[in-house]
Amino acid sequence: MSVDKTLPDGTSGCADPVLGLFSSPLKVLNLGLDSFADELSAQGVEVLRVRWKPPAGGNAKLIGALDRITRGGFDVETANREAVSRILKGKPVLVDVGKALDVVPGMTKRTVLHAGPPITWERMCGPMRGAVIGGLLYEGLAKTRAEAEGLAASGGVDFSPCHHHASVGPMAGVMTASMPVWIFENETYGNRSYCTFNEGLGKVLRYGAFSDEVLERLRWIEKELAPLMKRALALHGPLDMRNIIAQALQMGDEGHNRNRAGTSLIIREFAPYLVRLGEDGEKVAKALSFMHANDHFFLNLSMPASKCVVDAAAGVEGSTLIVTMARNGTDFGIRISGLGDRWFTGPAGIVEGLYLPGFSAADAAPDIGDSVITETAGIGGFAMAAAPAIVKFVGGSPEDALAWTRRMYEITVAESEFYRIPILDFRGTPTGIDLRKVVETGILPVINTGIAHREPGIGMVGAGLVKPPVNCFEDALFAFAQTYGEGEKA
Amino acid sequence: MSVDKTLPDGTSGCADPVLGLFSSPLKVLNLGLDSFADELSAQGVEVLRVRWKPPAGGNAKLIGALDRITRGGFDVETANREAVSRILKGKPVLVDVGKALDVVPGMTKRTVLHAGPPITWERMCGPMRGAVIGGLLYEGLAKTRAEAEGLAASGGVDFSPCHHHASVGPMAGVMTASMPVWIFENETYGNRSYCTFNEGLGKVLRYGAFSDEVLERLRWIEKELAPLMKRALALHGPLDMRNIIAQALQMGDEGHNRNRAGTSLIIREFAPYLVRLGEDGEKVAKALSFMHANDHFFLNLSMPASKCVVDAAAGVEGSTLIVTMARNGTDFGIRISGLGDRWFTGPAGIVEGLYLPGFSAADAAPDIGDSVITETAGIGGFAMAAAPAIVKFVGGSPEDALAWTRRMYEITVAESEFYRIPILDFRGTPTGIDLRKVVETGILPVINTGIAHREPGIGMVGAGLVKPPVNCFEDALFAFAQTYGEGEKA
Numbered sequence: 002m003s004v005d006k007t008l009p010d011g012t013s014g015c016a017d018p019v020l021g022l023f024s025s026p027l028k029v030l031n032l033g034l035d036s037f038a039d040e041l042s043a044q045g046v047e048v049l050r051v052r053w054k055p056p057a058g059g060n061a062k063l064i065g066a067l068d069r070i071t072r073g074g075f076d077v078e079t080a081n082r083e084a085v086s087r088i089l090k091g092k093p094v095l096v097d098v099g100k101a102l103d104v105v106p107g108m109t110k111r112t113v114l115h116a117g118p119p120i121t122w123e124r125m126c127g128p129m130r131g132a133v134i135g136g137l138l139y140e141g142l143a144k145t146r147a148e149a150e151g152l153a154a155s156g157g158v159d160f161s162p163c164h165h166h167a168s169v170g171p172m173a174g175v176m177t178a179s180m181p182v183w184i185f186e187n188e189t190y191g192n193r194s195y196c197t198f199n200e201g202l203g204k205v206l207r208y209g210a211f212s213d214e215v216l217e218r219l220r221w222i223e224k225e226l227a228p229l230m231k232r233a234l235a236l237h238g239p240l241d242m243r244n245i246i247a248q249a250l251q252m253g254d255e256g257h258n259r260n261r262a263g264t265s266l267i268i269r270e271f272a273p274y275l276v277r278l279g280e281d282g283e284k285v286a287k288a289l290s291f292m293h294a295n296d297h298f299f300l301n302l303s304m305p306a307s308k309c310v311v312d313a314a315a316g317v318e319g320s321t322l323i324v325t326m327a328r329n330g331t332d333f334g335i336r337i338s339g340l341g342d343r344w345f346t347g348p349a350g351i352v353e354g355l356y357l358p359g360f361s362a363a364d365a366a367p368d369i370g371d372s373v374i375t376e377t378a379g380i381g382g383f384a385m386a387a388a389p390a391i392v393k394f395v396g397g398s399p400e401d402a403l404a405w406t407r408r409m410y411e412i413t414v415a416e417s418e419f420y421r422i423p424i425l426d427f428r429g430t431p432t433g434i435d436l437r438k439v440v441e442t443g444i445l446p447v448i449n450t451g452i453a454h455r456e457p458g459i460g461m462v463g464a465g466l467v468k469p470p471v472n473c474f475e476d477a478l479f480a481f482a483q484t485y486g487e488g489e490k491a
Numbered sequence: 492m493s494v495d496k497t498l499p500d501g502t503s504g505c506a507d508p509v510l511g512l513f514s515s516p517l518k519v520l521n522l523g524l525d526s527f528a529d530e531l532s533a534q535g536v537e538v539l540r541v542r543w544k545p546p547a548g549g550n551a552k553l554i555g556a557l558d559r560i561t562r563g564g565f566d567v568e569t570a571n572r573e574a575v576s577r578i579l580k581g582k583p584v585l586v587d588v589g590k591a592l593d594v595v596p597g598m599t600k601r602t603v604l605h606a607g608p609p610i611t612w613e614r615m616c617g618p619m620r621g622a623v624i625g626g627l628l629y630e631g632l633a634k635t636r637a638e639a640e641g642l643a644a645s646g647g648v649d650f651s652p653c654h655h656h657a658s659v660g661p662m663a664g665v666m667t668a669s670m671p672v673w674i675f676e677n678e679t680y681g682n683r684s685y686c687t688f689n690e691g692l693g694k695v696l697r698y699g700a701f702s703d704e705v706l707e708r709l710r711w712i713e714k715e716l717a718p719l720m721k722r723a724l725a726l727h728g729p730l731d732m733r734n735i736i737a738q739a740l741q742m743g744d745e746g747h748n749r750n751r752a753g754t755s756l757i758i759r760e761f762a763p764y765l766v767r768l769g770e771d772g773e774k775v776a777k778a779l780s781f782m783h784a785n786d787h788f789f790l791n792l793s794m795p796a797s798k799c800v801v802d803a804a805a806g807v808e809g810s811t812l813i814v815t816m817a818r819n820g821t822d823f824g825i826r827i828s829g830l831g832d833r834w835f836t837g838p839a840g841i842v843e844g845l846y847l848p849g850f851s852a853a854d855a856a857p858d859i860g861d862s863v864i865t866e867t868a869g870i871g872g873f874a875m876a877a878a879p880a881i882v883k884f885v886g887g888s889p890e891d892a893l894a895w896t897r898r899m900y901e902i903t904v905a906e907s908e909f910y911r912i913p914i915l916d917f918r919g920t921p922t923g924i925d926l927r928k929v930v931e932t933g934i935l936p937v938i939n940t941g942i943a944h945r946e947p948g949i950g951m952v953g954a955g956l957v958k959p960p961v962n963c964f965e966d967a968l969f970a971f972a973q974t975y976g977e978g979e980k981a
Contacts, residue, residue: 251880252743252752253913262742265755269783272762273776286763293759389913390741399913423743423879423889424914 069486075319085433091310098231116174117329126330128209131457132173135211169371172207181227194309255388257381263299307378330369347470354465379432559976565809575923581800588721606664607819616820618699621947622663625701662697671717684799745878747871753789797868820859837960844955869922
């Protein structure tokens with residue numbers, strides 16, 4: 002394109018652009034470092050500052066890997082669109098309640114499922130060991146703590162991540178054969194997911210407590226609560242959990258650490274059907290009171306709802322979408338849609354947040370649990386703008402909650418059509434984390450979470466925000482470049 | 492205070508301020524009209540623009556009344572602080588359910604309470620007439636519509652505003668002798684308030700419908716629902732409604748037209764106690780399903796909760812606090828704390844908002860109902876920032892919802908300690924409307940409301956925002972000046 006330099010009066014404008022540079026006032030566009038702009042401003046030059054950082058913090062190896070992926074034969078954009086469209090179209094429906102042994106794929110009487118990537122007994126943190134001990138006592142596989150520890154250490158039980166069994170578990174995430182589970186179906190793609198029942202706060206198995214009180218509650222859930230909910234659900238019919246989550250996001254929840262609305266919606270949905278079962282009034286009242294007293298009851302529904310949706314996005318060739326994030330209290334791990342079942346791990350972080358009275362950071366176990374499946378699906382921390390009141394639980398200000406959600410749009414590839422945030426003018430939640438964007442921008446996924454005491458048997462000590470380890474994203478990028486990048490494969 | 496004009500180098504600065512004005516660059520502060528500032532800006536003068544409008548729109552009579560009040564012997568500020576402190580300290584508690592005839596002060600078998608200021612049958616709008624007809628049929632005082640209309644027109648029944656009987660009613664607000672009512676007590680001051688049960692949406696008495704379906708539902712409420720709730724409440728014990736409203740405001744409600752959280756909280760609170768009554772399961776299930784199907788169930792609880800709190804602020808000598816706002820579909824009326832039971836009225840406005848499919852503004856009755864008691868108490872439209880999702884119901888954008896709440900701080904004298912808005916950094920809701928501030932600023936209280944069809948028997952056609960008539964505030968101000976202003980009394 003040529004530019005006409007003749008002025009309206011017929012004379013010529015400055016013909017030589019280089020000379021023109023010296024004879025006309027400078028207007029400077031400054032990218033990145035402010036020091037250049039500061040110097041020019043001081044000399045009275047007009048400067049437009051553009052915020053810019055080199056990709057991947059200027060790390061040549063990472064930039065090289067990103068470039069190799071770009072020049073590789075795979076159309077990553079198209080693959081990611083396919084993967085995220087599966088998340089966007091997913092419809093999680095609560096279809097039944099069952100016994101883990103009967104319904105969870107690969108479950109045996111000696112299996113102990115746990116949160117996060119694979120881990121051995123030796124490397125487990127305090128609360129996860131506590132939950133394993135509790136699980137073995139609950140199953141009758143051990144009679145005492147010592148017996149349980151011996152059995153766990155001897156290889157007499159099979160440890161396996163929930164995520165390998167279409168399941169998710171909050172905090173320690175321990176699931177054993179007799180435990181009742183919520184059964185979800187992704188109506189769009191037909192796959193299922195599973196999660197135990199939420200036990201409430203305080204001394205509970207998922208925080209590593211295993212006292213008699215904890216085990217009795219688990220037995221009551223198995224013998225009374227779960228059968229009641231199974232029958233009520235049968236009477237009610239399958240429950241569209243996408244709709245419930247969408248409503249909860251308009252009622253100040255984000256589906257991970259603020260679940261007061263979700264729990265309320267579940268209670269009002271089920272109460273009439275629980276009543277119609279013709280069961281003893283006190284038994285039904287106890288079930289309703291239990292749910293009423295525990296606003297996290299809904300967490301064990303939002304998690305499997307997220308799991309069955311994200312699972313459908315796994316295994317898309319050439320996709321850099323993150324389809325798993327999970328922590329076992331020792332390692333934080335992720336899995337990538339285009340890289341199959343391979344985990345990329347780094348050290349689990351320490352949660353920054355608010356502590357319950359009498360506790361401090363010194364008491365905290367590292368980051369633990371599969372509940373970050375909610376963020377992976379585009380809710381939880383990614384939807385914090387919908388839940389400004391959550392800052393009273395995890396720390397920070399309402400403005401921070403808005404800022405976190407806004408920032409997550411920078412590392413995601415789509416926006417939900419169903420999960421919308423009123424205060425952001427009903428914008429859809431940021432959905433589908435692109436590994437490349439995380440590495441390029443250096444923006445890590447925001448995760449809000451509970452904090453477990455580092456010793457087994459104690460329970461919850463606080464809640465806050467946690468950063469995942471950078472290296473697992475970098476390692477995953479290198480692996481992706483090796484698999485799909487230019488010049489990496491024969 | 493003298494200003495040292497000696498400069499650091501020992502020479503004198505410009506000694507003559509007038510001469511200085513001409514010799515130094517101008518910096519101009521512009522109050523009000525932008526045209527002056529525009530002219531100066533065009534000449535390169537630095538202008539700081541201050542938004543300013545003359546008080547009371549420059550109306551000399553109103554300014555005179557405001558001045559007379561200021562110069563009068565009464566300390567209005569102190570009186571208002573006393574009045575608003577009664578609102579701030581009020582603790583509304585749901586204590587019982589009763590029959591209107593038995594518990595509502597001044598109720599008789601031939602009394603028909605209605606919303607808004609006093610009105611005769613002749614001046615009643617369509618939906619209010621419809622509700623009166625329905626009330627008379629329900630009480631058996633008439634057998635047909637014609638008979639009811641004849642009775643109403645003949646003076647055979649006593650019409651009276653709910654507000655004269657410590658009561659409030661949404662929309663037409665018709666309450667008759669046999670109707671069950673929620674009984675509230677202001678725990679701090681001991682006064683009580685009353686409200687009927689919410690009937691749901693669609694064809695309902697409060698929107699002027701009176702078909703058999705409407706009357707049958709009212710009878711079911713009287714015979715089944717109310718007795719169940721009365722017994723469940725007795726088992727539960729008095730319910731602190733201030734706490735419930737505070738929670739609902741953190742869950743996207745504002746307590747007037749968005750009550751999904753409030754209704755959910757009530758269901759989860761009562762469900763276990765309803766179950767424990769040992770009643771027939773289907774009967775209890777029907778009660779729970781009715782509440783579940785009607786998110787406005789909570790409106791008839793937030794209204795009397797507001798009423799008993801605001802009533803305690805009435806009758807404070809010298810106070811300009813607005814303690815009643817109410818509409819009967821023909822007139823909008825207010826009452827002032829320092830002016831006793833006197834109503835100041837103006838024509839009820841037309842609601843601007845969103846219409847249900849098939850309806851338009853041509854179908855709308857004027858503004859109607861006592862539900863603006865919520866705004867009078869500092870929630871409802873005044874708390875819209877807590878409920879951005881409400882704009883899908885009443886129109887506008889989430890930004891508008893924030894703006895409305897922010898504007899209401901300009902006409903109120905305090906902020907609630909209990910009702911807090913997360914997105915405004917947990918700021919308390921604007922509470923205690925000062926009549927003087929309304930007139931001075933010209934900012935009218937924001938009211939969001941349902942829209943009734945103008946004909947009796949049809950029901951709800953939409954929802955939106957409505958402006959109260961200016962003249963009732965002006966008339967109240969003149970009356971206040973006459974009672975308390977300088978030189979007005981002997």
